[in-house]
Amino acid sequence: MRYIVFSSADPKDLLMIGTRALILYTQNGALYLMDMKTFEIRKIANHLSWNTHTGVRAMRSPNGKKTYFKLAESLGVINVSTLQIERYMGSGIVSTVRLSPDGKGFVWPVHNPNYREGKGVYVMNEDGSEIRRIASIEDLYELTQNKDEFKPEDMEVQHPKWSPDGKYILYNSAQFGHSQLYI
Template identity: 25%
Template structure:
């Protein structure tokens, strides 16, 4: 049942997203009205998604919290452990050529630095050694620069530096940086400008900062599609933490996961843009029902632990 007013209808088909508006007037005498909208979806916009390649991730597989780095085939299969130290290794990211891994190393009780190693886990080198923690590092598309989050001057801010750790430069207050595929912009999350966590983009020289989301709930973890046309992120605006994609030029947004009271976080696009990997918390019982825990009267959260999921970029 709809009240009178304007309603946006958005269709997503992998590389195609379009929003149109329908005007709903007073209901007819019969109480039923039909509204038609036409969407010109290009042929081939929604190909079958087949997970390929290798997913890199951090995990603490035992009750003793000791984060290490692992890889697993995107289609499922044998897990390979890359690190096994007393330090916490987290936030890994493949280099653009796939030959190296950028990650963070350290301990929350002491300090965290940005480090790099070979794709097989060998030859680890710390790129930062500052008294304040440096984290959430990501490569520029050409592999010559690195963006990371630091509180080294008092602000929680995004900094950039050379791939060898040289010439660190503060860019903007925020976190969760992600470099655009053309190398010209960085998307990020910040609660410093509107009092609420929103998604922004900014040029790498610090100019032309723009806000992409405007919602009373948190929006986090932006991730660029390989062609630069879309940003995936997760949002709390629907009750859980759902995945959305946005057009960074027009601002159009669409929800691509519809499973309330679940957590879908930190999305990463597949190289062909047809799929997304993310960390999620969603447990299904034998009857196909979502399992939740009631943490207090009227408040629920998903059961289970965080796992790695892969879905088409059209969602589920």
């Protein structure tokens, strides 16, 4: 049996996992799976985090055994063999999440000063354990060359990404329309 999960936002979001073609598709905040032979559609998750430009931003594990998708404030994990949701993890994650190249962890920005240790860049293990902040807004502010133009509370961390070898994280910090990159 072949399955497809597709995205109304971007039909090019095709994930080839073994013999299965998976595309994440959201409609009214739900995730659907479609059998490519029978075209049978089944709902597999509700309350997804999605937008009209990017859909649900699926991530595939490097070994192809799992697919991750963003919910409103957490991550969902689909076991590709069973096509079932394995677990939900990372309560309070409201931003874009990126999987490390080795599949062992995630990184995401936090804009809420009341989340755990406050605003900054966070990481966690693939299983949802050991959530920790690796850089605070104050840390990033100290690295900024134009500190005289704004205050730390004016900064917002955006778009963290892992380096291809997984040793570094690149992220963007924006304030008043100006951006800076950090590693």
